[in-house]
Amino acid sequence: MKDEYDVIVIGAGPAGSTAAKFAAEKADVLVVDKHREIGSPKRCGEGLGLKAFEKFEIPLDKRFVNKEMCGAVVYAPNGSKVEIEYDGIYGYIIERKIFDKFLATEASRQGAKVLADTEASLLKENGRIIGVRITHQRKEKEIKAKIIVAADGVDSQIARQAGIDTTINLADIGSCFEYEMSGIEIENPEMIHMFMGNKLAPKGYVWIFPKDDDRANIGIGISGTEKRTAKYYLDRFIKSRPGLEKGSIIEVNVGCVPVGDFLRELVRDNLMVVGDAARQVNPIHGGGICEAMLAGKLAGIKAGKAINSGNLEMLKEYETEWFSTEGKKLEKILKVRHFAEKLGDEDMNYLAKVWNGDDLVRISGGEYSIAFKKIIKHPRLLGLLKNFV
Numbered sequence: 001m002k003d004e005y006d007v008i009v010i011g012a013g014p015a016g017s018t019a020a021k022f023a024a025e026k027a028d029v030l031v032v033d034k035h036r037e038i039g040s041p042k043r044c045g046e047g048l049g050l051k052a053f054e055k056f057e058i059p060l061d062k063r064f065v066n067k068e069m070c071g072a073v074v075y076a077p078n079g080s081k082v083e084i085e086y087d088g089i090y091g092y093i094i095e096r097k098i099f100d101k102f103l104a105t106e107a108s109r110q111g112a113k114v115l116a117d118t119e120a121s122l123l124k125e126n127g128r129i130i131g132v133r134i135t136h137q138r139k140e141k142e143i144k145a146k147i148i149v150a151a152d153g154v155d156s157q158i159a160r161q162a163g164i165d166t167t168i169n170l171a172d173i174g175s176c177f178e179y180e181m182s183g184i185e186i187e188n189p190e191m192i193h194m195f196m197g198n199k200l201a202p203k204g205y206v207w208i209f210p211k212d213d214d215r216a217n218i219g220i221g222i223s224g225t226e227k228r229t230a231k232y233y234l235d236r237f238i239k240s241r242p243g244l245e246k247g248s249i250i251e252v253n254v255g256c257v258p259v260g261d262f263l264r265e266l267v268r269d270n271l272m273v274v275g276d277a278a279r280q281v282n283p284i285h286g287g288g289i290c291e292a293m294l295a296g297k298l299a300g301i302k303a304g305k306a307i308n309s310g311n312l313e314m315l316k317e318y319e320t321e322w323f324s325t326e327g328k329k330l331e332k333i334l335k336v337r338h339f340a341e342k343l344g345d346e347d348m349n350y351l352a353k354v355w356n357g358d359d360l361v362r363i364s365g366g367e368y369s370i371a372f373k374k375i376i377k378h379p380r381l382l383g384l385l386k387n388f389v
């Protein structure tokens with residue numbers, strides 16, 4: 001390991017490995033991750049839409065592609081369903097532990113040096129960030145860098161160390177709990193299943209993402225302000241379904257998803273923040289892998305160009321470009337989340353009657369006008385919509 005790199009990326013999740021890969025096209029890059037095994041623990045439902053595979057030319061490698069997703073079934077509190085069906089495949093349930101290693105390997109193939117079992121904090125001199133202090137297999141070392149990328153996930157400390165205000169309200173956090181279960185009965189395992197309801201999963205939902213015909217990630221996300229834990233609600237859901245209750249638990253995952261506002265300051269001096277650390281997550285369903293990769297790519301390209309030109313001022317372009325592209329789309333989706341959080345169970349039952357699968361696809365992509373036109377005759381929902389615009 002050298003004493004100096006152009007770019008150091010902290011965190012080898014989807015955001016960090018993607019940033020490292022694109023930065024490495026033009027710069028000398030080190031990416032570190034505190035975990036001994038990149039990708040583990042997984043903290044993920046492992047659903048990844050086709051868009052990510054296409055945008056990043058991800059191969060359909062059997063080692064990390066478990067199962068095709070052909071659509072989704074959304075269940076209202078009264079059990080009525082809205083089905084989202086696609087002509088072809090809509091995405092895949094992947095194996096995150098292998099997928100994240102694949103992304104890190106891609107970064108290393110592009111020339112980045114990847115180092116697991118390495119925890120980093122910022123190294124400063126006269127208030128300026130000059131690199132990182134790492135602990136690698138219990139040995140400490142200081143490494144200098146011109147640019148730092150904070151890709152250290154939802155519990156990010158690095159942005160705060162740089163002086164960025166990272167305070168977040170509990171209401172803006174989705175508290176999640178998940179089992180990977182085997183030996184279960186899944187009705188229609190070609191689809192992913194999402195269950196709504198304020199008693200079932202307050203301000204969130206329960207998901208069943210099948211990895212095999214009899215094996216699935218079964219998880220829940222609820223508001224961070226709830227008194228009862230996510231585990232309480234998930235256990236209750238599983239108990240109410242004999243086809244699930246008889247199954248075995250082969251993995252347990254706990255985690256958080258930042259589903260509120262995005263970090264507003266994505267760049268400070270020579271530091272960029274990407275992925276969950278910057279809260280770049282789809283606020284309506286909490287999916288963040290593709291968002292992390294998109295932001296990582298943009299940040300990585302800007303870092304490479306800044307090194308090439310010697311102009312670190314260019315890093316600010318990452319922030320402006322992200323907010324004018326992906327950020328703009330996610331801001332619209334965030335408005336939908338705020339609307340959805342106010343829905344009662346009766347409202348959801350009504351929406352399941354008037355909305356179809358296409359409406360739900362549009363809404364989760366931030367295009368809500370057609371779907372919302374269908375509910376303006378409903379007095380209570382109209383009231384909620386008035387607050388929305």
Ligand SMILES: Cc1cc2nc3c(=O)[nH]c(=O)nc-3n(C[C@H](O)[C@H](O)[C@H](O)COP(=O)(O)OP(=O)(O)OC[C@H]3O[C@@H](n4cnc5c(N)ncnc54)[C@H](O)[C@@H]3O)c2cc1C
Pocket residue numbers: 010011012013014015016032033034035039043044045046047048118119120121151152153154176177178219253254255256257274275276277281286287288289290292
């Ligand atoms: C229960 C749950 C289910 C989810 N399901 C889905 C899903 O089905 N589909 C989807 O798209 N998204 C899902 N998400 C969200 C998704 O997992 C994240 O959005 C995604 O992992 C973000 O990638 P990232 O690279 O920003 O962060 P992470 O994947 O969290 O990676 C951050 C990395 O930084 C490392 N790190 C942290 N601090 C340091 C440090 N100081 N030094 C060195 N390394 C450090 C960590 O070890 C970690 O590997 C889910 C999240 C949860 C909690």
